[in-house]
Amino acid sequence: MHQNADEFAYMLRAQRAAYGGTYELVHHQLRDLGISASMIDIAAAADSWRPLLQPNTKVIYVEAISNPLMEVPDLPAVAAFAKQHGLTSVIDATFATPINLQPALDPGFDVVIHSATKFLNGHSDLIAGVVASSAEIVSQIKSKANHLGGSLDPHAAFLLHRGVKTLALRVERQNANAALLAEALEKHPQVAAVFYPGLPSAPRYELVRELFINGGAGGMLAFEPYGGMHAAEAVLKHLKLGMVAPSLGGVETLATRPSSTTHVGLTREQRQAIGIGEGLIRVAVGIENGQDLVDDFMQALDAAAAAAAAAPTNKVE
Template sequence: MNDRDSTGCEEPAAAALRPPRRHGLGTTAVHAATAPGRVQGACVTPIFQAATFAFEGTEDGYHAVRYTRCNNNPTQLALAAQLAALEGAEAALPLASGMAAISSTLLHLLEPGAHVLVPSSTYGGTHDLLASLLRRWGVSASAVGPDSGPREWEAMLQPGKTRVFYVEALSNPLVQIMDLRAVVAFARRHGLVSIIDATFTTPLNLRPLELGFDVVLHSATKYLSGHSDVIAGVVAGSSELVEGVKATANLLGPSIDPHAAFLVSRGLRTLALRVVRQNSNALELARFLARSPKVLRVHHPGLEASPYHQRAQALFANGGCGGVFSFELADGVDAAETLLKGLRLALVAPSLGGVETLVTRPATTSHAGLSPSEREAAGISDGLIRVAVGIEDTADLLADFGTALAGV
C-alpha cells in the first residue's frame, strides 16, 4: 500500500490542470461557481449533505471511495474548482478553517529538524503552531522583519534544514508589506517552498502565483466568504503540491462541511463587488482619520505618507490594499476605549472581511497573548485600534467615526 492508498481517498477531479484565466475575476467568480458542471441544470451547485456515496466504480481499492472526510464530495469539488480558477492555480483545496489550511500545508512540507523563515509579525495562530506543536516536533523558525531583505535572510538560513519561506501579504495589524518579489527570488535561489497567506488581499488585489509563489493560503472565513457566517480555509498551488497537502489533511480530518463549502462558494460570487467597495471605504476612512488632530498616526499603505506606499502601488491591483488598517489616538488607550464605546455602526468584534465594519484593540484580542514588551517591540501599542472596513455607505462610516472622535 502506498502513501496515497493509506488515506482512503479518491483523486479529486478539481486537481486537474486548468486553462489560463480568460475572463475578468468578477466573471470568473460567478461562472466558475458551477464547475465542474451544472447538476440537473441548477444555476448553483447544490449542497450534497452526504457523508458517503454508493460505490459505482469498476476498480477495487481506496481510490474508488468517495467520502466527504476525504474532500471529494461534489460540493467540495465544485468549490475547489472555483477557488483554483480565481487564483489561477492548477488546483485548490478548501478546508474547515484557515488554520486547517496553514497546519496541513506546513505538516506536509516539514519534518523533524526542519527550519522555517516566518515574519516577526505573523498571525497569532501561525505563530502558536510554530512555537508549540511544530517546535515539539523538532521544527525551528526564524523571524524576519517587514523591512528586512536578502542579506538578513541569508544570515538566518540553516543549510540542509531550511525548507520554507512563509510570508503574509499584509501584516496584522500594522498592514506592513514585505518585498514579496525579493522573497520569491530568494526562495527559488535557495530551493525553498514559498508560501503566502493572502487573506488580507484576496485574489482581486494580489496575484501571488503570478508573482512566483508556490502556495497561496487564505482564511476563507474572511473576504472570500465575506459575510461573517462561515469558517473555512484554502490552499492553492500546483496539482502535485495540493495533492500532497490533501493527503495530509485527509489523515488529520479537517474537511470542510458541504454546507460551509456552499456558503463560501456563494460568497465568492460577490467578491469583486465587495472588495472594491472595501478598498475604497478603507482608504477614505484612513484619509479622514489622518486629518484629525486627535489621531497620532494611521497605518494604511494606500496613504502616500506610508513607508509601504510604493510597494503597495507596485504590487496591488484593482485600486486598493484591502479593507484593514489601524490607527492610534494622541491620548492613548483611554481615548481608544472612549472612541470604541462611541461608535454606533462599527461593531467592536474580532475578525475581518465581512460586509460590516469591525473594530478591535489588538492588545486585548489578537495580540493579548504577547507580553507588553513583545507588543512594544512589534510596534503594537495598547491604544492601537484595528479597523476592518465593510461595505456600508462611505458617508455613514465617516459620520460614525467623526461622532466618536468628537467624544474623545
C-alpha cells in the same frame, strides 16, 4: 510533508509582525513537532536575511499585508530569495484577497493561502481555508487533510460558494471605504498614526501601486489615537455604526484592539517588540456608506477626546 522523525528539524521563516494565531502556531505548536522558527524583519533588505539561514531551513512565510500593522513586504524580493536558497515560499493573501493581488502566484510564491472565513466568504458565518499551489503540493496537502481532518462540511461549502459570487463587488467597496476612512483618520488631530498601505505616506506605497490591481489596497487598516489604551477603549465605546469585534472580511465594519483580542496570547513586551501598541485599533472595513463610516469614526474620536478632557484625572498611557 515530513517522512521520518529525523526530518522534524525543519526551520520555518516568518515575518516579524504577523497574526497572533500564526505567531503562536509558529512558536509553540510547531515546536512541539520539532519545527523551530525564527522571525525576520520584512522591512530590512533581503541580504540581511541570509545570515539567519540554517542548513535545515525549508520554508519562508509572509503575509501579503501584515496583521495588524498592514505592512506590505517586497513580495518579489521575498519570492526571489526563497528560490535562490531552495526554500518553499508561502504567502497568506487573506488581507489582500485575490481581487487586489491576482493571482498571488505571479510574484513567484509556491503556496498561497487564504482564511476563507474572511473576505472570500464575506458573511461571517463559516470557518474555512484555501490552499493554492502546484498539483504536487496540493496532492500532499489533500492526503494529510484526509487523514487528519480539516474537511469542509457540505453546508459550509455551499455558503462559501454563495459568498465568492459577490467577492469582487464587496472588495471593491471595501477598498474604497478603507481608503476614504484612512485619509480622514490621518487628518484627525486625535490620531497619532494610521497604518494603511494605500496611503501615500505608507512604506512601500509605490510597490503597492505596482503589485495591487487598480490601486486596491484592501479593506483593513489600523490607527493609534493619542492617549494609548484608555483613549482607544473610549473610541471603541463611542462607535455607533462600527461594531467592536475581532473578525474581518464581512459586510459589516468591525473594530478591535489587537492587544486584547487577536494578539492577546503575546506578552505586552512581545507585542511592543513587533510594534503593536496597547492603543492600536484595527478596523475591518465593511460595505456601508463610506461617508457614514467616516462620520462615525470622527464623532467617536471627538467624543473620546471630550470625555478625556472632562476627566483630567484619568490615567493616560
